[in-house]
Amino acid sequence: MRVYYAAVEHVANDGSRHVWAAICLVNYNRRARDGFIFGYKDMSDEMGPCEVECPVEILALLTPTESKNASEWREKCRKFAARKAENAKKPDLKPGQLVEFEHAIYMTDSTTHKTLQVVRPENRRVIFRSPETGDTYAIRNVKQRAYKILDQTA
Incomplete structure (x- = not known):
């Protein structure tokens, strides 16, 4: 608008x-x-x-x-x-899926992550959890990034 x-x-x-x-x-x-x-x-x-x-x-x-x-x-x-x-055309992300990004993502807490687990998809962003630390992150416009789904189970 x-x-x-x-x-x-x-x-x-x-x-x-x-x-x-x-x-x-x-x-x-x-x-x-x-x-x-x-x-x-x-x-x-x-x-x-x-x-x-x-x-x-x-x-x-x-x-x-x-x-x-x-x-x-x-x-x-x-x-x-x-x-x-x-x-x-990319499939919608579902809670529990493990997603591997083509390039590591730099977060505001100065960490980088290449693999994250979907916690919940929202309107324009997806909430992810780090499998290593358990910290959660919100990433906007995820479908614009290159990624593959490693785990199809929700």
Whole structure:
């Protein structure tokens, strides 16, 4: 709810059409002390924005462009969508499963762990327990990490 994407069509007098992507960053804070509770920044794909989560359905509506920035941005969005689709295919983690990460994870208590046991999955994070120490850790966006499930038993 912070970034909005749209396909914008411009039809010239000669009937030619050009469809480009509009990206709008939105900030809503109803408790703003200064009274400015809403702000936004709009931009086009030609500006090469950092936000790359544009839905593929919108990307499909865009007409070809000669802009290097727009082409690179569109490619980044397609790559992000492909990674997101691949991550969605990963099985949901269940309590009791042992998970081995491809790379050791550095925790805020200055420890690193490569293998952790699932305690409970939550909305955007999973609570893990270290098999060695019994300490628990919350890891966000686990499906974006490379891992394999060592133990299927829950």
